[in-house]
Amino acid sequence: MYLFIINPRSGGGSGQRTWQAVETLLKRRNIAYETLFTKSAAGAEEAVCGALSRHEAWEAAVVVGGDGTIHSVLGALQRMNVPLAVIPAGSGNDTARGFGIPLATGAALDAALTGRCTAADLLSGADGLTLTAVASGFDAQVAANVNASRYKRLCNAIGAGQLAYLFGIVHTLMTFKPCRVSVACDGREDVYETAWLVSVCNLPSYGGGLLICPQAKADDGLLDVCVVHGCSRWQLLRLFPTVFKGRHVTLPFVTMLRGRCVSVRFAEARHAIGDGESLGTGPLAVRCEPGALKVRFPQAALLALPAGSPCHASG
Incomplete structure (x- = not known):
């Protein structure tokens, strides 16, 4: 059955x-x-x-x-x-x-x-379980803007849901401001002064095929983390085409981490999403449930x- x-x-x-x-x-x-x-x-x-x-x-x-x-x-x-x-x-x-x-x-x-x-x-946190990724910062703001937009409904109607995220990137780029973030991975804390986003991934992609953590595997007992920091708006815009192939991981303003437990604390309120669903704007703490x-x-x-x-x- x-x-x-x-x-x-x-x-x-x-x-x-x-x-x-x-x-x-x-x-x-x-x-x-x-x-x-x-x-x-x-x-x-x-x-x-x-x-x-x-x-x-x-x-x-x-x-x-x-x-x-x-x-x-x-x-x-x-x-x-x-x-x-x-x-x-x-x-x-x-x-x-x-x-x-x-x-x-x-x-x-x-x-x-x-x-x-x-x-x-699975990723386990205060807001429950997530399968693909918990993302915070710029890309979560993109998702919030897309979900509230008219262009998402239009793109879905013509079978081009991925296109809505591209519109959302441009839309968000005009207003989003990076800020300081603390990321602790298995107890080791790193601080990034001008961070755009922090993504904690269990699967390689989210946002309709964006390979944020191309090396992520759903059965390895580990979380893969992508931090984008210290770049200009123009550099960030140029980054996104490389994400479709996962080539952004070698850029100097992209830091990749891996661990079993990850916490993220932005200096200012930032949207967070899990599997594309809102997790609010507070600090994040997630762990891998193998x-x-x-x-x-x-x-x-x-x-x-x-x-x-x-x-x-x-x-």
């Missing part, structure tokens, strides 16, 4: 359209499933726990939505020990990218039904996973 968790509003309505296609395929294949529709994070974890408690032999909980929808049910899936499967229908879909899950609906459904499982780490979540991924992606990944054949 599969539980399909659907956010019809995800991706500017893509969630509803994607679910209609998925439902047709499920009926054609005579697959046993139940559905749970959610439109916001509020109450999603409790609703998922309630649905999952009705049966014991769940194959997977399949989220039809984006990274934010996945974020809202992580606690429930961890608590109930049910694998996560994803049929991407959001603006960014970085969870799908991180696990090699196809963006095409039919192929993603195949992965959900016939794929393998890997044990993935192997805390089971995730289904395509068998074809097995070769792309690092050697020694804790995988097993799915039911």
Whole structure:
């Protein structure tokens, strides 16, 4: 039995359209499933726990939505020990990218039904669990501006969700001011006087494919940290094209760190996001929870996973 968790509003309505296609395929294949529709994070974890408690032999909980929808049910899936499967229908879909899950609906459904499982780490903090990244500073402000914009809805409507983030970068660049930040990684503290952003990553990308920490692995028990500091607006603007290929990591104003516990304290209030969802404007403290979540991924992606990944054949 599969539980399909659907956010019809995800991706500017893509969630509803994607679910209609998925439902047709499920009926054609005579697959046993139940559905749970959610439109916001509020109450999603409790609703998922309630649905999952009705049966014991769940194959997977399949989220039809984006990274934010996945974020809202992580606690429930961890608590109930049910694998996560994803049929991407959001603006960014970085969870799908991180696990090699196809963006095409039919192929993603195949992965959900016939794929393998890997044990993935989670980021744990005061605001709950995160799967992709906890970001603060400039890029979190970009996300806040994008989520409040009209251009996000327009870009989603034409199937170009990633474009909204490019608009958001330009929009935010005009007003954002860097400030001092303290970053402590496994107890070692470093201070950066003019920091633009600090990203703590579990997967390589967020923001619709921006490879902030290209070396990040979801099953290594470590968090990867990217700090951008000491650069001008023009240098920051020139940095962003390099992020799509992960080439920014060699720049002199980019510092990469790695550890199990990370805290971030900006001298001024700065937005923070986890899986693209707001975490407020206060200091951050996150730790890695190794192997805390089971995730289904395509068998074809097995070769792309690092050697020694804790995988097993799915039911």
